[in-house]
Amino acid sequence: MPRGRLLLLAMLYMLLVCAIGLLQPIRNALALKGLGAAGFYKAYLASAGVVLFLVPFGRLAARVPPRWLTTALALFFVSNLVLFRVLYPGGPAFGILFYAWHDLFAAVLVSQFFLSTQGLLSGRTAKTAYPVIIAGGSIGASLGGVITGFLVTSLGVPSLLLVGAALTSAFALALPMVIPAQPHDDASATGRRAPEPRAGWRTIFADRQLRFIAASVVLTVLVKQLVDYQFNRGTAAALVDPERISAFQGKFNAATQWLPLVASAILQPLLTRWGVGAALFMLPAAMLATNVVVALWGGLAAVATAKATQSTLQNSAERTGREIVYMPVPPAIKARAKPIIDVGVDSLAKALSAGAIFLILAVARPSALGWTAAALSVGWLALAWALRRGYVRSLAHAIATRDTTLDVLLAELRGGLSGSEPDQAAFALDLLARRDAGATPAVDPDRIPDLAAALADQATSDSARRSAARALGRIADARALNALLACVAAPEHNPRVRGGALSALTRLHRRAPQIPIGTSEAAAALDHDLDAAARYRTAGAALPGGALLRRAVEDAWQRRRENVFRDLALLYPPPVMDGCYRALVSETTQRQEAARDLLDEGLPRSLSERLEPVLENPSSQDSPTPRARNDATAQAIAALTTDADPWVRRCATAADREPHNIPSDHMDDIDKVFLLQRVDVFREARSDHLALLAGIAEETDVAAGTVLVREDAVPNAVHVVARGEVSLAMPGMPPLIAKSGDGFGALGLIGERPAMFTATVTGPATLLRISRSDLLDLLVDSPELAVALLRGMAHRVDTLLARAPAHSLLEV
Template structure:
């Protein structure tokens, strides 16, 4: 289980994914940048900039017609083949546009502007769908920055080449080069080997998800759509300001091509710098905070335009907007699509890059038309409109950031649901009852001892029944342990007693009569009278056939029994099985007074008892019961349990993936201790954060599917505060190092472990190997545990 969570990625395959997607992104951005240079340069040289708001509306119409066709084309194809088909089809269309541009007509320039604006973003969106299909959340953290950086290098290369060759070729000839680059990208994608699709990536046949259905059913999708629309509206205003300033500088096609080429070089260079910082920022602050970088820079430049209206503030705003959209904004935005799975993700991606973005740009066009009609389409009022739009954009991002974590959790729950099985309330160990029953039949006495101890903690009644045949076992240690299990149970200590109660004998007789109806009637009388003096009698009968009846009676007594139950829980002299049942009862009572008693379980208590107490607190919190807690103390306990988890998994790893037979039980105990420590970490976090979501993340981390574990880690990164994120995620993401101590040194160290069961198993290994170091590690006097003492004497006798 621990090794499954800490599995290392295949380095060769990861590098292959990184380079193939990165080179493909390079070609996509080269082609798209050239297409935009030709589009803008041709339009500004033939048509006045005031036509742009009207052309934006036409782009929306064409995009609305093109998006459903694209959806039908991609629905039955893998993302790689879908991208290849779209790239090749649009590349061929650009060759036809090159012939039309040679007519030097204004309508051809406007038609090209509409076509590039319609297909370009959708082609980029199809590429990022291919990225999503190839990477899970954790792989995206490692590679998405690299893939984005190669795309930015493509922007630099295309800008430089456009600037250098515009003196010798025309814009329509540059469009021919664009078509070649796009066809090359389609050919590479067509030859790329895609990873096998998982169940969550393949949409059911005959159930296409349209954008309006997703937007109607999913609140998170509506928030994401709002962010896209408002962001596109802001970008449309910034773009118009920039083109207005550029047309005032020149209307010569060659000069405009050079200006646009230089601008793209500068924007790509700035994007590369910000992309290099994006990885650090993503690790430090997360995708939610990173999403504010773009609007913050734009509003700063627009504010400068309010103070100094002119040419350069709009250029600076457009420069930052272009650079950020291709670096940090792209990186953060791709993470916002992670909560969608399968067909809904494809639908939302096409919608975001298609009609939602075009709709935002149409909104910008309406604002520009209104400003023109009001006679306020000057640089100062345009800057004011950008500032107002950015304020709305940042508010929408804040709302989306709040919904991001819960949306990830719901998506994780959908991935976990098909294979999730309900766990019983009382099971708190790392193995199931059938496994333990099987171990009781083992020929190895150590396995039998381990299974009997675990079964006694999970199901005491079953343990007593299974212990009877073991009284004739060949191993003395097993016979002794079986005798202890079948002995008559002693009652709780004096901490749970009160003054003499006249009805004690009658209740005791009813519970031990073997007549369930009589016992239930006696318990009903106790509940009706709210008789707290009956609690010691009920505690003494937490075994056998009336165990569940006694527990339910204590639960019904509620706060009348809480004081005595709390004293019993905190008393180390009371048998562990009784204290576990008391913790379960207090969790089921779930009143503030009962939950306060669960905090009396110390960190030094047995692991099963601590887990049961935490489960009771978590269940109450999920039910909405208020819990008084000290967050500083809880976080300190989280740090302690996290250290234990890391220490135990490293101790288990010290013996390798396939330990010798005499070490297997010890390694198993270490792995279970690590698993239980990790469970306690998340159960404590569930007291501070939303309980259901945090425990769901824990189930995700224990899953064998890499994509599900990546989802769980992404949810934690999105939900934890910075301090908790820095504490938790490095441990959960770090694999156990290859450098491990010698096996003998590890066993000797474990012989003195504070966990008595692990120390006992280590002593048994040393005794089996007749290791002379045993004399130095066995304490005098022996530790107070019957099995430990028997094992130590046996081991010393073998030397």
């Protein structure tokens, strides 16, 4: 989130909490005036009446976007404050009514404010954003306490009610300008919002995560009210006059409400380091400790300490943790369930606390209140542990089940053919292959020893070893699994062989999860890929952008990233790891952040920290230019000349070659790759795939007048011009000239359709020729290259359609 918007959100929350904090001492004083110190707990029963508000509120929430609903509700509460000003001081019931109203005012607006912000955040970004926003609220609470504590005697309660109305009005008018409209908001405003599932009490109790959140709210309120009652009882015993009580509590709030600001500053690094559990455990642990002290020694100082601790952590850690654990809940359900929990369950819990206080005081001494709060804190700690596990489980469920139907995967693949991530489409193809594994012809288990020997023998051709790996992956046998596992765990000089074995292993593991897998071997494979990914990430940052070596290193990094998640799928639930990978390579920021949050929360901390090099795509913004190489660049190139990846090693040795200088004599594989990467249909292929194409590309010298392709004949090869020119003639149109780096014939060759042009060499020329048979053999052995070619052809078709009726060098 941009820092400017984050600061505005913090200031917006500051206005709201300032109004709440300003009115809170007035609320307590008026309730004490009407009920007395001993009967103050009865005010908690009045809070239960706000549940009636949920019926009309739920209907509005289903029809009005959160940011507009929050604004409308804030203005409604402003009108209420004006009415309270007119009716002040009222009778004995005035204080009770204002107490219940204040609870509704605070609960609804705070809940709706955070609901409005959740569309801007993910679970991961919320861990850094919410402490800042809540810090703004801490400043607002302190200001509210200062205003009431120091100005109530001079301005009076009626004037402070109008000050609260002014602050709330500013909040209401600023919110739509600070929080942008979400896509579905516009549809709602025009009456075309898609129907959403209804969510009520049954929805809450049917969803485990919402049940945990609701139970946590109940325990939070019970402990808070027990502490709050003891604090108000002790204050009223010492101070009798309502204005003196308001002044004292206002000054107490002013002295303590800045503490959440400190707690938020401490909380942010804790969340980054330890996850949401750091926020969930802080308040119950502190309440357990302080309430034991209250129960043992009592006294106003002990109760004030418990009250300050509760207020500090509830307005920082507890609020942050609660908002984060809401993140995985589907938006349509969250929009209805969150107010029910934050307002309805909160209010009912306050009524429950009133009954609990009444019973405790009826059968025991007041010190029993402290022991009761301590006992509840123990249960609260256990619930916090379950809530954190539920949060991780909800994240995993959302990631693992999102877009996992075959139809959706096919749709994603079709859309991905013209995207910008070759590995995403390749990974989706692999997922489809896993689902269709049952349709693959069975392999005789008696062949396992021979296949395992072929896979392990580095003297065997790479193609044969990859074929052996694919065959082993179709045999649900422990011997096949162990042979593949041994290949991926041991040092392997050919990453394509190892990658093929790892892909086959992960498919076999999904097909036959009952076969035990060696965790030490899987962990060794993960260590290998993580170390390689970190090495390539560091080297790529030091290389000049646009260079072939930089591209080779980034391609190697992408392969290792994919391998890392295949390795993780051997150690953790495969659907979850597959979902994390698909989310990370997607173009949706929120899905990427959700995957990162799940990995942070669900994996051991030592492992999640090591994943950092594979979580974000490398950026070329800070890399040196080709003409501004520094010592880091030279060191990176020198290190890559001895890299385990043969293609990276080959590119490093040719790092000083210029891509546009085609030699006059024989071309090597690097020269051919320089040419092939300029051909549009090969634009999506990885550099190592281009090297495979270079290996089958035949350099040929052609005399003038040679006809390479005839109109209405199916091309038998792809041609790329290295030197010279080729005329592409079409009936009724001026001929086009293919020059160095231009290719033709690929679409007709792969599609086996007649060419729409005649290609004739205009003078002595040198071309690269890739025959149909060689290309098809290579595509069978390298399905990732096939995907890249399909994506390149899809892009080429889009280009041709955009330029119609003009034609280009690569004809359809």
